[in-house]
Amino acid sequence: MTEALKLGATIGILGGGQLGRMLSVAASRLGYKTHIFEPGANPPAGEVANAVTTASYEDADALRAFAASVDVITYEFENIPTAALDILESQKPIRPNREALRISQDRLTEKAFLQELGLKTAPFADVTNADDMAKAVAEIGAPSILKTRRFGYDGKGQARLKTTADADAALADMAGAPALLEGFVDFSHEVSVIAARGIDGQVACFDPGENVHKDGILATTTVPARLSAGQRMDAVLLAANILNKLDYVGVMGVELFVTKDGLIVNEVAPRVHNSGHWTQNGCAVDQFEQHIRAVTGLPLGDGQRHSDVVMENLIGDDMDQLPALLTERDTAVHLYGKAETKPGRKMGHVNRIKRD
Amino acid sequence: MTEALKLGATIGILGGGQLGRMLSVAASRLGYKTHIFEPGANPPAGEVANAVTTASYEDADALRAFAASVDVITYEFENIPTAALDILESQKPIRPNREALRISQDRLTEKAFLQELGLKTAPFADVTNADDMAKAVAEIGAPSILKTRRFGYDGKGQARLKTTADADAALADMAGAPALLEGFVDFSHEVSVIAARGIDGQVACFDPGENVHKDGILATTTVPARLSAGQRMDAVLLAANILNKLDYVGVMGVELFVTKDGLIVNEVAPRVHNSGHWTQNGCAVDQFEQHIRAVTGLPLGDGQRHSDVVMENLIGDDMDQLPALLTERDTAVHLYGKAETKPGRKMGHVNRIKRD
Numbered sequence: 224m225t226e227a228l229k230l231g232a233t234i235g236i237l238g239g240g241q242l243g244r245m246l247s248v249a250a251s252r253l254g255y256k257t258h259i260f261e262p263g264a265n266p267p268a269g270e271v272a273n274a275v276t277t278a279s280y281e282d283a284d285a286l287r288a289f290a291a292s293v294d295v296i297t298y299e300f301e302n303i304p305t306a307a308l309d310i311l312e313s314q315k316p317i318r319p320n321r322e323a324l325r326i327s328q329d330r331l332t333e334k335a336f337l338q339e340l341g342l343k344t345a346p347f348a349d350v351t352n353a354d355d356m357a358k359a360v361a362e363i364g365a366p367s368i369l370k371t372r373r374f375g376y377d378g379k380g381q382a383r384l385k386t387t388a389d390a391d392a393a394l395a396d397m398a399g400a401p402a403l404l405e406g407f408v409d410f411s412h413e414v415s416v417i418a419a420r421g422i423d424g425q426v427a428c429f430d431p432g433e434n435v436h437k438d439g440i441l442a443t444t445t446v447p448a449r450l451s452a453g454q455r456m457d458a459v460l461l462a463a464n465i466l467n468k469l470d471y472v473g474v475m476g477v478e479l480f481v482t483k484d485g486l487i488v489n490e491v492a493p494r495v496h497n498s499g500h501w502t503q504n505g506c507a508v509d510q511f512e513q514h515i516r517a518v519t520g521l522p523l524g525d526g527q528r529h530s531d532v533v534m535e536n537l538i539g540d541d542m543d544q545l546p547a548l549l550t551e552r553d554t555a556v557h558l559y560g561k562a563e564t565k566p567g568r569k570m571g572h573v574n575r576i577k578r579d
Numbered sequence: 580m581t582e583a584l585k586l587g588a589t590i591g592i593l594g595g596g597q598l599g600r601m602l603s604v605a606a607s608r609l610g611y612k613t614h615i616f617e618p619g620a621n622p623p624a625g626e627v628a629n630a631v632t633t634a635s636y637e638d639a640d641a642l643r644a645f646a647a648s649v650d651v652i653t654y655e656f657e658n659i660p661t662a663a664l665d666i667l668e669s670q671k672p673i674r675p676n677r678e679a680l681r682i683s684q685d686r687l688t689e690k691a692f693l694q695e696l697g698l699k700t701a702p703f704a705d706v707t708n709a710d711d712m713a714k715a716v717a718e719i720g721a722p723s724i725l726k727t728r729r730f731g732y733d734g735k736g737q738a739r740l741k742t743t744a745d746a747d748a749a750l751a752d753m754a755g756a757p758a759l760l761e762g763f764v765d766f767s768h769e770v771s772v773i774a775a776r777g778i779d780g781q782v783a784c785f786d787p788g789e790n791v792h793k794d795g796i797l798a799t800t801t802v803p804a805r806l807s808a809g810q811r812m813d814a815v816l817l818a819a820n821i822l823n824k825l826d827y828v829g830v831m832g833v834e835l836f837v838t839k840d841g842l843i844v845n846e847v848a849p850r851v852h853n854s855g856h857w858t859q860n861g862c863a864v865d866q867f868e869q870h871i872r873a874v875t876g877l878p879l880g881d882g883q884r885h886s887d888v889v890m891e892n893l894i895g896d897d898m899d900q901l902p903a904l905l906t907e908r909d910t911a912v913h914l915y916g917k918a919e920t921k922p923g924r925k926m927g928h929v930n931r932i933k934r935d
Contacts, residue, residue: 230914231918244607247627251604251627252914254914254916254917256626269629270607271628271629273625273627504863507909507911507932522902522906524905529909549878552863553863553883553885555863556608557608558610560586560587576863578885
């Protein structure tokens with residue numbers, strides 16, 4: 224613990240959404256302050272942070288002042304401009320490190336990295352123009368899915384190919400952005416591992432959760448997931464493999480497809496992850512606190528689960544269920560303080576604790 | 580739910596200590612903002628609040644501006660000056676109400692109120708001068724304890740009489756403050772009920788916890804407490820009795836002595852209570868969220884316990900144990916962000932979740 228930040232130190236968080244908000248709350252439990260950097264006005268995380276900087280990632284002065292005011296820098300999203308990271312890193316440590324960001328910012332780089340590690344991924348091909356697309360379709364076929372290499376999340380920047388005849392329309396959807404054609408994987412279900420690695424190299428994983436998506440957005444995570452003991456071990460080992468290779472510090476979300484040929488890595492997120500929200504009510508130390516522990520140099524919690532949990536996202540009009548949810552037994556409601564309800568917007572989630 | 584505050588509304592909290600801090604975090608889970616009013620600089624609650632006013636309770640302008648900026652006012656301690664409450668109440672509702680504050684601010688008023696309700700208390704006598712003291716000692720004897728009627732907490736403002744010969748010294752300790760001589764109660768253990776009442780009159784109680792004090796300060800709370808089914812029922816009914824009589828809205832801590840003649844009320848606190856901190860890791864809805872739900876007009880959570888918990892306060896040098904506590908299995912650490920460790924100062928607590 225020689226490297227641990229002192230009580231009362233300040234953690235800088237890039238991004239002021241719900242993940243930053245819950246990181247900030249977790250930091251407070253450990254006696255740390257937070258400072259949020261976010262271009263948008265009135266960020267949800269700002270309501271529970273000690274300080275907020277409202278500025279663009281192009282504002283070098285604001286970035287320098289932010290870095291000067293904090294002891295360590297972390298982030299709640301991966302698409303942070305490189306120039307901003309250069310400025311910040313010259314002043315304070317960024318955890319998880321730049322390499323984790325570089326890998327996860329680009330789907331092609333990420334898939335290549337995973338394959339180098341010996342991990343299985345969906346078949347994929349790089350697509351930047353019509354020629355590439357023709358080759359990719361010939362190789363991968365349909366059904367398949369064309370995804371922008373960068374800046375995609377919650378199903379955004381994606382176009383499905385039901386048949387190879389959809390290729391032109393899908394390519395047009397990318398509007399010239401570099402993309403990746405991914406083959407469909409024949410999987411029975413999707414699980415994710417929320418894994419953490421400390422400054423000292425210690426790795427701790429939460430029990431894998433089983434995810435169900437709706438319209439490309441996570442709908443529910445159920446813990447425990449349907450996995451054999453062997454699959455469970457595989458999931459943890461491959462997550463640890465990724466973290467160690469990156470010399471990673473912090474929490475990472477690793478999404479996996481369960482297939483009859485083993486686990487296939489869908490994608491990784493170098494941050495706390497929606498599919499880890501169940502830990503808030505299932506573990507003594509949740510994913511947010513685990514991340515704060517890692518980036519401040521504290522020892523990791525062991526990630527043991529005391530209760531089974533089903534997490535359900537509240538998206539858009541799901542908020543109409545709120546009065547009923549508040550009266551449900553063993554149900555913890557977590558809202559994000561977003562001013563406006565919009566279709567597809569994540570407004571909150573509930574964790575339902577399951578009795579033995 | 581017609582009266583419930585809208586999402587994004589602001590809760591004003593009088594007092595910026597650890598209770599305000601944890602109330603603020605709970606408010607964020609329900610999508611509310613908080614504004615802390617606190618005379619001391621850099622209050623712990625301010626680090627996770629949307630706004631902080633640093634001003635004295637004599638500053639009428641600051642009180643008015645604070646009240647204007649919030650939708651409802653609550654508090655984390657009971658000794659708020661009456662004149663300040665008058666100003667605040669003329670602008671916004673104060674929950675719990677003034678009557679609850681009036682009763683609990685004065686030990687004599689509180690004991691008289693409890694007796695009127697038919698509840699048992701320790702024998703007591705009013706002491707303002709040497710004549711009263713002589714009469715009180717004659718009636719109650721020793722061992723007994725002389726307590727100031729107002730502003731006492733964590734064993735402060737108290738003097739013990741081992742024998743009646745200690746009477747003069749004890750009275751001198753009060754420095755002229757109105758006091759109360761309390762007889763000792765022959766109890767086997769102390770428990771407390773954390774009870775809540777909503778705007779609609781709904782009452783919900785958490786399972787009673789068993790408290791152990793050290794040097795007049797709460798050391799541990801263990802849930803479940805050692806109580807028979809009948810005692811458990813008595814505890815809940817008498818708490819509900821108190822809440823209903825006061826038309827109370829919010830969470831109250833009710834400390835009870837367990838004796839062979841039944842439950843004796845030690846004292847009540849019109850706020851979230853240290854002996855309810857276990858609920859953070861034992862229930863889907865904890866005492867802080869329960870209080871926020873009550874004062875904002877949301878339905879109460881049911882208070883069901885999903886896990887047994889032992890809460891242990893971290894007082895002063897107990898903080899030296901922190902490195903070991905952070906690696907303990909099933910142990911949740913909650914720190915208060917206080918800048919300086921001092922003897923007798925509550926720095927944080929841990930909740931140890933007990934496996935079945």
